[in-house]
Amino acid sequence: MIHIKSKEEIIKMHQAGQLLAKCHQEIAKMIRPGITTSDIDQWVETFLEQHGAIPEQKGYMGYPFATCASVNDEVCHGFPRPIPLKEGDIVTIDMVVNLNGWLADSAWSYAVGKISSDAQKLLDITYQALYRGIEQATVGNRIGDISHAIQTFAESHGLSVVRPFIGHGIGSKMHEPPEVPHYGPPRQGPLLREGMVITIEPMLNLGKHHVKVEADGWTAKTVDGSLSAQYEHTVAITADGPMILTDQNK
Template identity: 50%
Template sequence: MSTAVASVAGIKYKTAEEIEIIRSNGVVLGKAHAEVAKLIQPGVRTEALDKRAEEFIRDSGATPSFKGYNGFPAALCISVNENVVHGFPGKYELKEGDIVSIDCGVFRDGFHADSAYTYPIGEVDAAIQALLRATKESLYEGIKAVARGNKVGDIGFAVQQYVEARGYTVVRELVGHGVGKQLHESPEVPNYGRKGKGPVLRDGMVLAIEPMVNLGQKNVVQEQDGWTIRTADRKPSAHFEHTVAMRNGTFDILTTFEYIEKIIRV
């Protein structure tokens, strides 16, 4: 789950043991995503996806990080087409050609893990397929910037350069964030920025890196529900997210798309 741009002080560094708790939660989270992936097809209501994810998470001895967070009503943020993030599950039935961002968090043993994946529904327009591919690739470009000697701004720079070179735009109002005992911790992790700016990346930092990339303009608006963020021009947006630790001067991805991609056969 992304966070709005805000100033939050105090980075909390994690021990090796705490990082392994988050990794374990990342496995549960990846498998919860896979349970959702099994159901995704035209005609499925988004509320059915949310129900299955919550059942799986609770059956795994964990709790959904998002449910009840600042009043959010569901286990999943489900954002379709022009909705960027923080959409509500409901009666909407997925249609052929839609794309849907599924953002989920898991809390267990005192720590959160957070990840998102954007799924195509059936046959999707080639331009939108390219958007999904570039957004996912930009996530890994950002992750590669988690390295000794770099700063948080290097992550955003890497994401921004990658997607803008391909003609897409980066959402500015919402950012990634630290993850740990709280779902949203310092530092903020924008998907844009300048090299060498922001906090120094140090071992023990755990970050949710989550590019939100638009096919059209970068501008977004908030819907009247107080949560859903959509593109101002109503063109599609994609969102991918991993929880990542810095260890021994390099990145260590704690969440996984492995279980998802066994289902959707990427």
Template identity: 45%
Template structure:
């Protein structure tokens, strides 16, 4: 069942989404080689609680951590732990919060130190494809238009577009209808109506699209061991132009000010 939001509910969701953005910006300030990913989890949890919200992910279907940290060939759902970041790593940090009963949920991929050009290009292209997909999230378009736009932009560079995991509707539940694939056919699927709120989140592999889930039941890795990149925004369908509820501006500012990170545009 699809829940279309009122304007007042959309504004509440914007508050939740912006808290996620602020949390990701705080994380961007501390990322460096030698940092254990569990330290990122601790920082995020404290920041979210201090701002009157709770982490969406903690104990969600048994997930044991407050945020998701997916390093290199981990596509999504990576566990924070004692693993330390290294120069040349990429890390996707996915954060969710519940505030005023509504969820915010988005992700950003960071480059630690100096990475190969092919990695930087993958990060840049995936991020571009997120906004290309968002451009299609307007009244009168269809769900397949979003997926097609993301798929086309990445596949023309030879990248693998993950099929097994997709974006989703968002509201009082973290995962609402509809599912929002990063692939599709123009003019197909659900007709988009005003105030549908979605998490649009391309998951793009340097190699093939195939993935597998580890024995922990959560961690998703690329089948060929090549890196994967994940970006995500919370988006509200509007007439003419989509409304992005989350904000990469503070994250990018922190990223540019951290000498340990490589900004990819």
């Protein structure tokens, strides 16, 4: 059942979202050749603890880290590692913040130094695809309108949309109904109503959309070895339009 949040609950989720946004703002300053994703993961865990928050995904179904860190052809759920990032890499840092029992979820892809023109295109189009989806997150639309906007935009630029990993409702639990695919026909799926809170988190590949999960049971990679990127916001459906709870621009 889809849980409709009160205005007070959305305010609490927004507070978690703004703390998460601050994490990404600080991570953006750290990203450079030579830093490791283990360094970033430890910084996030310490920062959240200092602000009275919890990294919600640590321990979730046995996941051992505060963040997911996916490099180059890793699509999502990559383990932070003590391996220095190199000039030309791209890396996605994904995290879920629990502040006083309410959650926010956001992933962001970063360029490490100077990257190739193809990698830059991937980052740019994935970022824009996220906001094309958010534009459709209005009362009276359906989940499929978000999905369709993302897929058509991505494919019009020659990129593919990952299928198995999708957005979701969120609140006091990390994963709630409804599911939010990033592909499919418009005017399908649940009706968007005021008070719903969802994640929109397209993962786009430079090559084919097919992915595989590594032996660790978590890390997903592109089958063809192509680069993958992801941008994600937690979004509340309001009478005044979509409210981005993890907005980094405020």
